[in-house]
Amino acid sequence: MLIAAAGTAARPAAEVTAQSLIEGALDLTRGQASYTEMTMTIQRPGWKRTLSLTAWTQGREDALIRFTAPPKDAGTATLKKGERMWTYAPKIGREIRLPSSMMSQQWAGSDFSYNDLSRTDKYLRYYDFEIVHAEERDGHTVYTLDLIPHDDAPVVWGKETLVLRDDYVTLSQTFYDQELEPVKRMETLEVGDLGGRTIAMAMRMQSVEKAGSWTEIRYLAADFDADVDATLFTTFALRGR
């Protein structure tokens, strides 16, 4: 029975392709415009801290993320508009254009890079992808996708694997180096309903090589069809208030 189920799942229905799964996953937490509130917990050997932040997105390219707590970080914001990115720190009182070279670096001291935050449609552009495995789990079909970056793609990884449910919820994502050794892994800790959708409520990004260092993001509130003012995605709005 189980074997039969797995067998049918391995030949997914015609409309389920790697492409449709990735597009679905990208749009799941974005929508035309979205508003989300979340906390981010950064664990390092010896210390741990939790930040609260609010994010607005519009389409697949524009995003504004602002920290709201703790007071030390409140007001710090990052704006991504198309390919360009700015950050604003209230202490300095001005916005700084981030060189795109920083996109692959850690964001706000977490295990996420700017690139991880702004996945946009780069998967569709820069990767070859295929479904390598499919199985039934908890009433869902779970697909494992191999994403192999093109030779000239601006991607350092040798391979990424993405584990997705048939309702586009990402269960895990693993980043491999070019020797195909895993370097870091993002795992979904909790799936739940928020803002009228079933999404990954909590995710943890963990370095495979450095145990005891991880970053966890947890959604608190979300509206995926929010009425977001387009003027929000300007360097003026970046300053807030």
Next chain:
Amino acid sequence: MPVGMLLQLSWRNIWRHRRRNAILLSAIAIAVAGVMLLNTMMRGMQQDLMNTAIENLTGHVKVLDPGYLDDPGIERGFEVADGWQSALPDHVRGWAMRIRVPAVVTSERETRGIQLVGVDPARESISFLGDAAVSGQRLSGPGDSRLLIGGLLAEALDTAAGRRLVLVTQGADGRTREAGFRIAGVYRAEIAGLEKAFVFTGLGALQRLLGTDEITEISIRLDGDEFEAATTAGLAGSFRDQDVMSWRQLEPQAASMVEVSDITIYILFVIVMGALTFGLVNTLVTAVMERLRELGMLRAIGMRPRVVVAQVVVESSAIMAMGVTTGLTMAAGIFALVADGIDLTAFDDSLASFGMRPTFVPVFDFRDVVLVAVLSLILGAISSFYPARRAVKIKPLEALRR
């Protein structure tokens, strides 16, 4: 008095005190040999500093956009008219057009800032890249879009030949260019710092990435530094909108070190030979005092003071000339032993920080030989002044009464 007799007199005087004069002669010889060898080493160091500066993608002469040094980037590029090479004078060993832009390189684990250099590999015999050891493959031509990275950078990025890196830089339109590149090979440079600084790719491939057909520099290597001024002046006419700069302007630190070592050579020579002069003066004075009776007698039978002076000067010059000849011969002998280079790998790290290579090759400059010889003879002549004066002041009557 005939010159022949004068020479004969001086010559015999020298041989009258073989041991004393032999000691003086060996002192001069050793000093000259020492100064000469030190000189070849300084010249070697100078040459090394200069070559390193020039091979460090500089060349003797470089054509750059006027704003490039303050703000390097592809927006400081320029187009080169066909046939510009006709403005090149003789004595050009080679030239290379390049694009050199700042870029950020990222591997799976690390990120580094580097200089991305687009080259035509066939033309890079003029720079350190030409004879750098490469593991993996070299770039095949200007269209090769793979990378050649330095060994230290490969270690820092935890990567190797055959793997991919992501490069981020600014395109000609001011927008960011980001792309993956495969590593063709890993080069080793004699100056370790270069390995961290430069990442090479094909010139044409880089132009395609940046969206331009311009270049940012032309580097020209000459047969020797002495042709630099003429080349710079000659090219300035054909590159009116660009700066034509010599390596001295581009590598001021190396240039001033080269100048300082020039001065040091002369100072060392003056100090060593100056000390020797006192020895020479002492010997000559002693010789004069010993021959009081003889000189008094000569004066009494009508030898002119001028001839007495000439006799002392000839004596002094003869000792000096023999000493210098022996010294230079010794120096040449020792030089022949070390001419292939002295291995300094044990001190590698500290030398590299001065921009020097681990193998040290002394350089024999014929002009320095002439300089040492001429200056020594002049010193010999000057130092005979005091003893000669003493000899002239001898009163024949007093001398004969002794």
